[in-house]
Amino acid sequence: MDFREVESKWQKFWEEHPDLYKAQNVSSREKKYVLVEFPYPSGSGLHIGHTFTFTGGDVYARYLRMKGFEVLFPMGWDAFGLPTENYAIKTKQKPQKITKENTEMYKSQMKKLAFSFDWSREVNTTDPAYYKWTQWIFVQLYKKGLAYKQEMPINWCPSCRIGLANEEVLQSKTGKNVCERCGAEVERRTISQWVVKITDYADRLIEGLEKTDFIDKVKAAQINWIGKSEGARVKFKIKNYDEELEVFTTRPDTLFGATFMVVAPEHLFVKKLKERVGGKKWSEIENYVLESKKKSDLERTDLVKEKTGVWTGLHAINPVSREEIEIWISDFVLGNYGTGAIMAVPAHDQRDWDFAKKFRLPIRPAIYPKNLKNLNKFMSFYWGGDMEDGQEDGATADEFYHVVGTIKPYVEAVGEIWGSGDWNGWEVPRDFDKVLDWIEKKGIGERSTTYHIRDWIFSRQHYWGEPIPMIYCEKCGWQPVDESDLPIVLPEVEAYEPTEDGQSPLAKIEEFVNCKCLVCGGEAKRETDTMPNWAGSDWYFLRYIDPNNDTVIAREEWLKKWMPVDVYIGGDEHNTLHLLYSRFIYQFLWDIGSVPKEIPEPYYKRISHGVILGPDNQRMSKSKGNVIVPETVADKYGVDVLRMYLMFMGPFEGTMAWNEKTLMGVKRFLEKYSKNILKAIDNKQSNVESDSSNKIKLIINKTIKGVSEDIERFSYNTAIAKLMEANNALVDKYNEVSKEDLRSLIKLLAPFAPYTAEELWAYWAKASEGSVHQQQWPEVEEKYLIEDIFRVAVAVNGKVRSEIEVSSEDENDEQKVLLLAREDEKMKSWLVGKEIVREIYVKGKMVNLVVK
Secondary structure (H helix, E strand, C coil): CCHHHHHHHHHHHHHHCHHHHCCCCCCCCCEEEEEECCCCCCCCCCCHHHHHHHHHHHHHHHHHHHCCCEEECCCEECCCCHHHHHHHHHHCCCHHHHHHHHHHHHHHHHHHCCCCCCHHHCEECCCHHHHHHHHHHHHHHHHCCCEEEEEEEEEEECCCCEEECHHHEEECCCCCEEECCCCCECEEEEEEEEEECHHHHHHHHHHHHHHCCCCHHHHHHHHHHHCCEEEEEEEEEECCCCCEEEEEECCHHHHHHCCEEEECCCCHHHHHHHHCCCHHHHHHHHHHHHHHCCCCHHHHCCCCCCCCCEEEEEEEECCCCCCEEEEEECCCCCCCCCCCEEEECHHHCHHHHHHHHHHCCCCCCCEECCCHHHHHHHHHHHHCCCCCCCCCCHHHHHHHHHHHHHCCCCCCCCEEECCCHHHCCCEECCCHHHHHHHHHHHCCEEEEEECCCCCEECCECCCCCCECCEEEECCCEEEECCHHHCCCCCCCCCCCCCCCCCCCHHHHCHHHHEEECCCCCCEEEECCCECCCHHHHCCHHHHCCCCCCCCCCCCHHHHHHHCCEEEEEECHHHCCHHHHHHHHHHHHHHHCCCCCCCCCCCEEEEEECCEEECCCCCCCCHHHCCCCCHHHHHHHHCHHHHHHHHHHCCCCCCEEECCHHHHHHHHHHHHHHHHHHHHHHHHHHHCCCCCCCHHHHHHHHHHHHHHHHHHHCCCHHHHHHHHHHHHHHCCCCHHHCCHHHHHHHHHHHCCCCHHHHHHHHHCCCCHHHCCHHHCCCCCCCHHHHCCCEEEEEEEECCEEEEEEEEECCCCCCHHHHHHHHHHCHHHHHHHCCCCEEEEEEECCCEEEEEEC
């Protein structure tokens, strides 16, 4: 079978039958919506990761169609983004042209790789008909008070004069943050940005996970990113000033242990210090703030980095101990998390402890590990072993104090409160609410909840993105464009570099920028920032359902038909931001009535695919020379070999290294499997048809059952292994396999090797039967799953020494089973020179020979 001829033949057939994989919006069949993350179409074409992911989705979609479901398996293009813009600048081509060429190349490659996408639903985020609705969503967010403008810190390249996303900032060999484009040192700059209030949905995003079937790992990634923390907001008065610093703490039980305060360099309090401290001190503070602007949030919060800081020269008053404590500035505190200020309790927090040791600040424990088990756990390394019961006394407290002050903090929120006035003797966590009640009663703070997740920065000072549909009038302020004017089409420009002051290239196009105010009719200007690349990908799964609708995102009856997505396949790297952003947008659309009320979550199940490493067990990269190009492999061995190998490499969610030997093994299997079936077909056409024996029926039905169950749980490697086992078991029996069972073997191959299965099917199927991919998946005949052969353990004096095979016919013949046991080759050495004094047969399970 020449795979090139076969592929060419069936590609043409599938192209001529576009309805083969077309999902019907009106159908009596139960629906299944299978979604794979749509790709960014780069100039290098599909990489092996794309091919792996899409093959996994395709196997499942093909299987479900054959199981009788109406399957929606769509594809599109996430085509806005910086790589295209950068390439356009470099090559002096238009991004529109680059995107068109790349998407055409990707689509051609996908068709060759036999991905059964419904191309009638293709979407492209750069199509104005598509981003009209991306802009419409932003307008609705603004109208509901969920989009606002705010001064925000960004990564800024002074050489390129442009804001950089975090992924565009690299670390040089000297440890400095540099621009990916030009290598210049990156700084932090504060500019006005559009921000979306995803934090308003934080609790719902956690609660909504209960309505999904996400695995625990995915749920945990979402919950941890949201980072809900419950605690208290507490006010610290600034000595000699009629002003307070407010902190949020999850450990109000440690308030008496707060020995200093730390504020973020960008905190408003810092800006006021110029008027309150001397010139030398202010110069020191100002220099520190400038240095901190060069660091990313990730660098600033790195637990292993050495702490830096500067004292303000001012003190605050601890509201419970009334002690004066120093106020410091340090970049490990972020201005956009919590209140931008912390109370530092070095005895019970590692970062605070590191800071206190660096700057020789007081360390005072407020929690003591009351129970001996907890004390032992904390102190055993210091003692050189655990203490015995009854040894806990005052000396132990001194030792504990010594360890906390000099070696490490006690960070467990378990123990007895001490050195804390009225709270002495209270226990943590039991009396946590008691502490909060006390704080609220005294008027020094209140219960509060905060989140790690921050509002979503929605502005980019780039060209290649969706224009933000907002207008600014000096008199009337910001206002959204009229919905009837959407889409605001991205104009073509000659140059894509940013302006001198770092604005988007759109700012240079007067005919785009200048417009009329929708309120007063006066002169106004359009927003020239564009949306982030997340914007178009956070709702694309909805547009697949009704891609050509010009009046709504998708009509309600079709949304009810297809939503939620039954299985969403994507990478671990998208289990936080993309999954979170898209769930937020969907929940917002649910609130405004744009999606059905009975479907509160967009995805039911999330499957995280694995990673394919190079032959050297390293991540693939051009610099390492270990990149596997799927098109090259397909041209050499055939698409079906590539597909089957990718699914056979290991668990779908695992990390696997490319192995040419294993690939060749898969190639040999597919050739043998096809050859055996073709030979059997020829035999059937020249001989009288007969049914398979029970023994063959057992092999066939075990394979159907095993392959079906494995595909259902995305265990593709074991499904293919079962096909290999069946091929080996039938290798000299194919001529005894009935025509119907041979058809089943072809159908089982179809999801993995669509070209080969189509060719095998065509050898004898009637033209009226159509494609193999339109056939019904084989059903398991349970009556044939009863094993004909039993394995019976054989023991000598109770110790198992061998195992024999007993047919179901002989199972009840005790004497025959005992004879088989005595004559078993392995048993002879155990019986030589021995006298059998007793023989015991436990039916179908064991023979025990008692000897002396």
